Amino acid sequence: MDGEFVSRERDRMLAELGEFLAIPSISTLSDHAADCQRAADWVSDELRRLGFPVVEQLDRGGHPIVWAESPPVPGKPTVLIYGHYDVQPPDPLDEWKSPPFEATVRDGKLFARGAVDDKGQVYCLLKAYEAVRDGDGLPPLNIRFIIEGEEEFGGHSIERLLQEEPERTEADAILVCDTSYYAPGIPAVYTALRGICYTEIEVRTAQRDLHSGNYGGAAPNAMETLCRILGDLKGRDGRINIPGLYEAVEPPTEAEFASWQELPFDMDDFLTEEITARSLAGQEDRSVFERLWALPTFEIHGIMGGFTGEGAKTVIPARATAKVSLRLVPNQRWKTALGQLEEAVRAVAPDYADIEVRPIHGADPVQVDVTQPAFAVLDQAFTEVVGRGPVAIRSGGSIPVVASLGLRGAPVLLTGVGLPDDGLHSPNEKLDLQQLWDGVAIFGRFFELFADQPV
Amino acid sequence: MDGEFVSRERDRMLAELGEFLAIPSISTLSDHAADCQRAADWVSDELRRLGFPVVEQLDRGGHPIVWAESPPVPGKPTVLIYGHYDVQPPDPLDEWKSPPFEATVRDGKLFARGAVDDKGQVYCLLKAYEAVRDGDGLPPLNIRFIIEGEEEFGGHSIERLLQEEPERTEADAILVCDTSYYAPGIPAVYTALRGICYTEIEVRTAQRDLHSGNYGGAAPNAMETLCRILGDLKGRDGRINIPGLYEAVEPPTEAEFASWQELPFDMDDFLTEEITARSLAGQEDRSVFERLWALPTFEIHGIMGGFTGEGAKTVIPARATAKVSLRLVPNQRWKTALGQLEEAVRAVAPDYADIEVRPIHGADPVQVDVTQPAFAVLDQAFTEVVGRGPVAIRSGGSIPVVASLGLRGAPVLLTGVGLPDDGLHSPNEKLDLQQLWDGVAIFGRFFELFADQPV
Secondary structure, three states, X not given: OOOOHHHHHHHHHHHHHHHHHOOOOEOOOHHHHHHHHHHHHHHHHHHHHOOOOEEEEEOOOOOOEEEEEOOOOOOOOXXXXXXXXXXXXXXXXXXXXXXXXXXXXXXXXXXXOOOOOOHHXXXXXXXXXXXXXXXXXXXXXXXXXXXXOOOOOOOOHHHHHHHHOHHHHOOOEEEEEOOEOOEOOEOEEEEEEOEEEEEEEEEEOOOOOEEHHHHOOOOOOHHHHHHHHHHHHEOOOOOEOOOOOOOOOOOOOHHHHHHHHOOOOOHHHHHHHHOOOOOOOOOOOOXXXXXXXXXXXXXXXXXXXXXOOOOOOOEEOOEEEEEEEEEEOOOOOHHHHHHHHHHHHHHHOOOOOEEEEEEEEEEOOEEOOOOOHHHHHHHHHHHHHHOOOOEXXXXXXXXXXXXXXXXXXXXXXXXXXXXXXXOOOOOOOEEEHHHHHHHHHHHHHHHHHXXXXXX | OOOOHHHHHHHHHHHHHHHHHOOOOEOOOHHHHHHHHHHHHHHHHXXXXXXXXXXXXXXXXXXXEEEEEOOOOOOOOEEEEEEEOOEOOOOOHHHOOOOOOOOEXXXXXXXXXXXXXXXXXXXXXXXXXXXXXXXXXXXXXXEEEEEEOOOOOOOOHHHHHHHHOHHHHOOOEEEEEOOEXXXXXXXXXXXXXXXXXXXXXXXEOOOOOEEHHHHOOOOOOHHHHHHHHHHHHEXXXXXXXXXXOOOOOOXXXXXXXXXXXXXXXXXXXXXXXXXXXXXXXXXXXXOHHHHHHHOOEEEEEEEEOOOOOOOOOOEEOOEEEEEEEEEEOOOOOHHHHHHHHHHHHHHHOOOOOEEEEEEEEEEOOEEOOOOOHHHHHHHHHHHHHHOOOOEEEEEOOOOOOHHHHHHHOOOEEEEOOEOOOOOOOOOOOEEEHHHHHHHHHHHHHHHHHHOOOOO
């Protein structure tokens, strides 16, 4: 590995990454389809610049999937790198201190939508590859990249590809860099991801909006009905009132509980720096780690309908729709949870309401066995660069494709160089530049060390 | 009165009214301030065309108030006509069958925002005036117009004017044409209006939006908190859970109850044609009329915050705001109700939430004594034109200025030529043209008959 690479190429890397981050590749918004294509092109061009002889864009009905193979290095293992070039919408826009699609460095941090999730981390792996090439441009082992554009959107293109052409993801290890350190200075590798069941719940009570002066008091109000239903679906005690939802939940092992107890955790910091709230929500009899990693959640993301403009409009909304998701934990299945949610909604809905529960996307939870040898190699790479190996924790997030990627038996290394305060999906998302530079070195060393693994 | 006026001038009237309706004078939206001015100018110009020697636009800090005096007719009584040129916002736009600001006739009905509320009815009174002028352009009695631009917005300009210059509304009768028939063929005069307390309730649980993958389960969700609060504020039984709210409510008299029992009412029609719902909401032990006219209401009009775009964003909203109004009935006071609402919200809010209840506008309820002589004159005018006089009913709506208009003792005749299915404040608001033509004749006859009243 080129030890001078990072210090020498820093300015060029910032410029390149800035270019990538400037593309508003928001996969959930159809207006931005062309930007998703531009982001795919950017990744493809970069892979070609790095000497990948095979770079393809695969179309499975949605945004293109970039797939690339490095020059073959016979007799060496293969690492598959998964990442995504799409990003979340930037709203609320007015809370950004600098424009979300103009990467801006302040105080050693790079601010932009996608800085850490996941463009910055994809870029980090591209540069790790660049840093470990030899004089002929050859890497120490075989590398495949698969970079998709529907991660934030729950698109099905990559699932379709994996079903149709599973050989494209054949590898001896799969590296997924879309998560963060446990805390500054404490890298992490993940033993589980939560699943997700993202839905829209629509309530209709009339054919048209009504005037509350004319009909208020006798006409049903869809917004009120929706609020009451949603209010009922989770108790003040933090427990979700969806019959059957908790039945499949597999609790963590005693060993896992014990390991969580050893993690440094400062409640004041968590409240003030991370969740920026006065106190915790959720089930009081459960630890923070259980609430975040080992229990399903119910979140209302937004509510549509009625009048939300400036001033006053005295409308009785005829329909109201909530965006609601459940996060799911090991042994739950998202389609089962969807059915349970739908039944629970119907059970508490009044007779005068028509209810529709529409699935937007779903993913089952994932568990990873981190005792496989590839994890020891990752541990060594981290230790050499930042002085310590990763702690094994869970993630409360979901990376839908991981379940499918792991189906063929290769170990899936879920790790990353983000920090907990990076503001994923929020205004002012950032990536600490030191984390980026460390990441280039860590994953470069991982490639070199893993090259010595038996195939 | 010119008996041929309506049949002769129909086309011109449709063209003129179409011009007035084309102005998007949405008073609640600051972007439309210039349109409100244009609507005020349109009314002023029309009054000048009709020969009003005094036409003024009065500025009390908001949209202008048009005030005009007809040529003096000594020894005759004075009728003050109140109306408003401002309209509600047209959203949801995609539910309009023709553009809201392009008046369109279909099947004998004129569709446009403001067709009945209140531009169409203001126009009706202007034409009634035109129809009763004599050969010299003189009316049979003294007429004053006061047409404001903040009725839909709860603006304070007119209240300020009435306080500062009460002599401008001096009259022997005040005619307010901003309501509708009880049913097709059954005109109405109103004995009470509900008051209103329109608010925004904001819940804040964190400094910034969070990612539900990172923090879902442990971080408070402002949207969920708001839904639970709102769900709690009204029971499934239709009773509002705001302590003290019902205390001041003065129930209708036995006579009033009895008169309501005589009103024709078809529940099936009410459900399918009017509220377009499967069943009623509200307190089951109360009649429809009580629910609409004699009990306070609680309505959620819309909810802001979080993510409401296309697709999926897994945000935990840090803040959420609901537009909520209470309608109030005789003897309640809106400022008292506001305080009670605020206390009730705080009482059910969890510790981790910051709550703000912001008043947007308010009006006290109104009661009118319809035994005064002017009401007999109105009865005769209706009877001559449509064959029957108005029934005395209440309105569930609020016309904030009426309380102040009536303070000087003149009878306030609350009536109108709308029909219950006009879709006020909704998409496809309409005015039946026959109602408009009848209205021109009814109010023309009212002016002539009232001219004979002793001053």
